[in-house]
Ligand code: SF4
């Protein structure tokens with residue numbers, strides 16, 4: 001049974017260990033129509049597209065991690081339209097692990113109500129499987145970023161996902177020496193967009209939710225010994241994953257992270273979903289810092305579904321020319 | 324429309340408040356829903372960028388100052404309080420000459436997560452420390468661990484301020500400030516409740532105009548004195564049978580932040596049609612900041628501030644609006660779908676279906692007058708009033 005989720009901070013391991021299929025919901029190719037009756041047009045199209053999916057699709061439940069104001073209200077809207085939902089209060093301020101472990105415990109209780117009992121053994125198994133998947137994806141991406149694969153693995157069982165990545169690893173070839181662009185933003189489930197970068201002669205490095213933010217983690221150094229420590233393991237894993245603008249980190253960890261990623265890149269493209277506040281607030285100051293580093297910076301605003309790519313192509317080609 | 328005389332006093336009071344800010348040796352920029360009592364207890368002057376934004380909106384300079392931020396790359400889709408405030412920082416001024424530079428920043432996300440991003444921007448501009456008070460979203464119920472999480476942060480905040488200011492928190496003073504704050508909130512709620520009289524002695528526009536002291540001066544004697552006087556004026560009106568508008572035939576409730584640059588316009592629009600907007604969800608939100616007496620002060624603060632109006636689930640919001648509908652005995656609800664404020668606006672389509680009276684949704688923005696479409700708003704409101 002599918003349990004839908006939207007954000008990379010969702011503890012998929014727990015959902016999986018309860019016997020559900022964690023299924024990442026994205027906007028799709030079809031136009032957003034039904035959702036417009038439930039949420040305003042100034043909600044980002046990722047939120048509207050996900051709602052559209054939910055209204056059409058067959059899900060047992062949805063799990064949210066409150067990331068932005070839009071998702072916070074989306075949880076309620078999903079419930080009001082008759083969906084089974086749970087919101088995990090992932091803190092905005094990164095720091096208090098104990099608090100989050102308690103929140104995860106509450107989540108276990110909810111899963112139990114949903115008919116999914118989590119044992120230490122099943123959770124440990126899921127933790128291992130996801131780690132294996134993440135490490136393999138990381139390897140694949142250092143050779144050649146493969147967005148089709150990374151998006152696909154978010155909608156299938158983790159064991160099948162590992163097999164798929166294994167297959168891809170066999171044939172993956174390291175990219176040649178092309179100018180490198182860092183793309184940063186939230187989600188982009190449209191493969192065409194990535195192709196445009198390649199067609200313009202770029203190699204890609206990314207900092208987005210449909211790319212590295214899905215698999216870049218820092219794992220705690222301890223081995224879980226019981227259910228409690230397994231939850232702590234997950235809490236720490238997600239607290240210290242690749243940082244995202246929806247969170248508050250001490251010492252501007254998010255900015256430092258992007259600036260570091262950009263070091264070996266020739267250009268940076270902000271691939272932002274229209275109306276996405278967390279990312280758009282960061283953009284001007286981050287752009288300034290990147291330009292001080294001598295990087296070429298461009299902004300591409302996306303609305304889903306991406307129908308016409310010509311405008312985007314022009315932007316990317318223009319960027320390629322100035323490098 | 325018979326405006327309240329107290330509004331003159333409010334202007335004087337707020338002028339005094341802004342002037343005091345210029346002289347304060349230590350100030351913090353603070354979000355409207357943060358526990359300001361702690362700052363008062365430390366003698367740290369609180370600066371309210373949101374109030375400043377409202378003020379700029381009311382003077383119709385919203386678009387003008389937003390453009391300063393937009394030129395620097397801040398998207399036009401961002402909250403207009405934030406854009407306007409950041410714009411004033413870049414412009415180096417505002418209709419009141421700009422805000423004093425902050426000593427530190429204090430953002431509490433019990434109204435939105437927008438403020439976290441906005442204050443991060445400010446903290447990079449001013450190179451001053453930022454404290455984020457992270458409030459769990461209370462979708463269904465306040466749990467013990469949520470409360471502990473907030474309490475712990477309040478203690479962290481005290482340490483943070485002690486370090487910056489080199490002052491010690493005086494417990495007795497904090498208690499005193501909290502009591503004053505409660506008193507002001509109580510008086511303010513009583514003022515708002517006067518609108519339940521038929522005909523109403525005030526409109527929600529009076530409430531909007533006179534809310535600045537409960538936002539900016541709660542915890543001081545000024546706010547207490549001000550709302551005492553406002554209450555007197557309202558009681559006087561009720562006694563003498565003076566109503567806010569002449570022929571109150573329709574009573575309405577407003578939802579969301581006001582359209583600051585059109586207050587007068589909306590007031591006249593409704594008055595002409597014998598409709599009185601007697602109350603609103605925005606100003607009523609502050610009437611909830613009542614610290615429970617008797618309990619530990621810090622945990623009391625943690626509790627009231629966590630369950631603030633914009634930090635609760637839609638079920639609870641529906642209950643609150645339906646309660647207001649009952650208290651103020653209104654015939655309909657006007658919902659402002661406010662492009663700037665997502666936590667306030669998303670969900671309105673669904674909330675609307677659960678209200679006990681009819682409602683209408685109009686699209687606008689609280690500060691950015693450039694997006695206001697008068698023709699559209701008029702058509703919608705007229706159709707709605709006719710239907711009632
Ligand atoms: S794209 Fe941005 S605004 Fe939309 S759900 Fe994600 S973080 Fe929120």
Ligand code: SF4
Pocket residue numbers: 373402403404405434435436437438580633663664665666667
């Ligand atoms: S998004 Fe809403 S609550 Fe947040 S600062 Fe803007 S207006 Fe205020």
